[in-house]
Amino acid sequence: MSPNGMKYKDEHIYEEFTFNSVAIIILSKGKCGLSSCTTCYLTAMAIADLLVIITEVILYQINYHYFPLNFLAITPVCSVRSVLLRAATDCSVWFTVAFTxxxxVAICCQKLTSKYCTKKTASVVLGTTSTLFFLKNIPIYFRFKPKIILDNVPWYCINKPSYFTDPRWIGFRNFEKILNPVMPFGLILLLNALTVRHILVASRVRKGLKGQKKTDNCNDPEMESRRKSIVLLFTISGSFIFLWLVYVLYFFNVANGLDDLSFYIFEDIAYMLRNLSCCTNTFIYVATQSKFREQLKEAVKYPATSIIKLINKSKQ
Structure with missing residues (x-):
């Protein structure tokens, strides 16, 4: 995160943490009317987003602005936090790619659906992705050196000079840039474009086979089920593209021609929107999934109903 990043208000932190936690609990119950495969991906995405909020917002932003000198600022701890943040961010992004x-496959490759779109495959994909990105980010730990040393204790993390000059670090940085955000952004755009193309072609063929005209209002259960799946997919991937777009533009140095103040504002907005992408999926589930809304209502009502039941029992 940029050192110039905007401060998060405490209530916003609480909301982001709460929303993602509630989403994980509701999705893990498997009562949202989604396939086990889809539920597995959405739960993993919610967990990765929650880890980003914990490592970036709570362990860094709140700590940096309100508790600047505590054990989290010790160099080894700070380095570990950076590794976990990078790994969580990579997983959050690539889980979205995996879901897309x-x-x-489910929409465009019907022959592979029964083999690929399963909970077992999803678990393997998510587990492999998590492991690879954790291993990939281990070198980040060795990127930093202490800013100051007090009583033989190293404090804070700053980049080693070799991080900018050593060919190995330069190669690692370039590899990181390609892996995130260039490849995910491009893959999501490509997969969505291919999906839209397939949907348009399939829709025309299906209507032709059924002899439907544009004015017909015949219900098609298969198309309705597919429509719900498409709405969820496009809303999640569309939100990702929108919220990461400014960061991608910042990544490609489009703001370099701005004056210092405008550049810092652009940089702050880029990081703010990138972090915001970690708390939007819950709202997407609420907006697009009726059964998720029902489960959320039950979760909200549960404390009140439990208290009422206890009161009634005590009166008996």
Whole structure:
């Protein structure tokens, strides 16, 4: 995160943390009317987003602005936090890519659906992705050196000079840039474009086979089920593209021609929207999934109903 990043208000932190936690609980119950495969991906995405909020917002932003000198600022701890943040961010992004690819297969590759779109495959994909990105980010730990040393204790993390000059670090940085955000952004756009193309072609063929005209209002259960799946897919991937777009533009140095103040504002907005992408999926589920809304209402009512039941029992 940029050192110039905007401060998060405490209530916003609480909301982001709460929303993602509630989403994980509701999705893990498997009562949202979604396939086990889709539920697995959405739960993993919610967990990764929650980890980003914990490592970036709570362990860094709140700590940096309100508790600047505590054990989290010790160099080894700070380095570990950076590794976890990078790994969580990579997983959050690539879980979205994995979900997009899964829905692409389900919609466009019917012959592979029964083999690929399963809970077992999703678990393998998510587990492998998590492991690879954790291993990939281990070198980040060795990127930093202490800013100051007090009583033989190293404090804070700053980049080693070799991080900018050593060919190995330069190669690692370039690899990181390609892996995130260039490849995910491009893959999501490509997969969505192919999915839209397939949907348009399939829709025309299906209507032709049924002899439907544009004015017909015949219900098609298969198309309705597919429509719900498409709405969820496009809303999640569309939100990702929108919220990461400014960061991608910042990544490609489009703001370099701005004056210092405008550049810092652009940079702050880029990081703010990128972090915001970690708390939007819950709202998407509420907006697009009726059964998720029902489960959320039950979760909200549960404390009150439990208290009422206890009161009634005590009166008996």
């Amino acid at each position: 690819f899964d829905r692409f």
